[in-house]
Amino acid sequence: MYTRSLGKTGIEVSEIGFGAWAIxxxxWGPVDDEQSLRAMEAAVEQGVNFIDTADVYGNGRSEKLVAKLIQGRREKLVISTKGGLMGHHRDPNGAPVYDKPDKVIEAFENSLKRLETDYIDVYFCHLWWDKHEETEAFLGAFERLKRDGKVRAVGVSTENLDYIKHFNRDGGLDAVQLDYSILNRSTEREVLPYLHQHGIGAVVRGPLRMGILTGKFQKGTEFAEGDIRKNWPKEAWFSKSLSQVEKLKPLADENRTLSQAALRFVLSHPAVSTAIPGAKTAQQAALNVSASVRPLLSEHDMSLINQV
Known part of the structure; x- marks a missing residue:
């Protein structure tokens, strides 16, 4: 497993991480906790050290599973979690409200308890709307949490460049979690160059476009109840994506799967620190880990991707 620096933080992260949303x-459909733990164990055993979760994933279930994983190996792992969407303070419309740093810190402390640790390596603001008071609340909380040694790095989960710049107005933003894949390259225009220029780590979620880039979906694919992808087959963009994936399938050969090629694509961008595909099984986790090789992609591979 190759490692990279998370921006200018000095934190070394595996270039393939583990995204713990699905578990x-x-x-993302039904999961089994023991199977989820085996998936994370398989990833860690093969060199993954970056685990990303959030308080809202399973209403804390994901964080509690990560807590089991890190027992006895906490110092060897880089744990990232996110706060904001699971707020207990809500407005009349039900949206979380973070108008004071204390509310952010309350959410942070709840994550600490679920993770059974006394610090978090990377803490992200999970809100994607730019309300002035909430941005200020998170910035104030970030400053206090760093000062008290409870976090090593802070960040925001968004593809909105103006939002990123606002969080980074004093140069204190360490990382950004953003959606980036072969099928979604919009951040290449401005966001990724900005992160690279300012030494801000890029944590890539959705590198497999929520499973589409595995090549296993078809127009007749049916998703389980409770899966956020349930209505995708009705969407025009989904049909278009499947057509693009068909054209990308020559990227797969006897040495790599299509999903591994897709992971290598995002790792080819110089701004990227780590990609965090999800996995429900040990086999899926092992396939993801195997994407960390050199060379990543050939000129011919990139030419096909650009053409598609």
Whole structure:
């Protein structure tokens, strides 16, 4: 497993991480906790040290599973979690409200308890809307949490460049979690160059486009109840994506799967620190880990990707 620096933080992270959204069990169909633990164990045994979760994943279930993983190996792992969407303070419309740093810190402390640790390596603001008071609340909380040694690095989960710049106005933003894949390259225009220029680590979620780039979906694919992808087959963009994937399938050969090629694509961008594909099984985790090789992609591979 190759490692990279998370921006200018000095934190070394495996270039393939583990995205722990799916194992929360509330958005990607049914999961089994023991199987989820085996998936994370398999990833760690093969060199993964970056585990990303969030308080809202399974209403804390994902964080509690990560807590079991890190027992006895906490110092060897880089744990990232996110706060903001699971707020207990809500407005009349039900949206979380973070108008004071204390509310952010309350959410942070709840994550600490679920993770059974006394510090978090990377803490992200999980809100994607730019309300002035909430941005200020998170910035104030970030400053206090860093000062108290409870976090090593802070970041925001968004593809909105103006939002990123606002968080980084004093140069204190360490990382950004953003959606980036072969099928979603919009961040290449401005966001990734900005992160690279300012030494901000890029943590890539959705590198497999929520499973589409595995090549296993078809127009007749049916998703389980409770899966956020349930209505995708009705969407025009999904049909278009499947057509693009068909044209990308020559990227797969006897030495790599299509999903491994897709992971190598995002790792080819110089701004990227780590990609965090999800996995529900040890086999899926092992396939993801195997994407960390050199060379990543050939000129011919990139030419096909650009053409598609």
């Amino acid at each position: 929360g069990g509330d958005a």
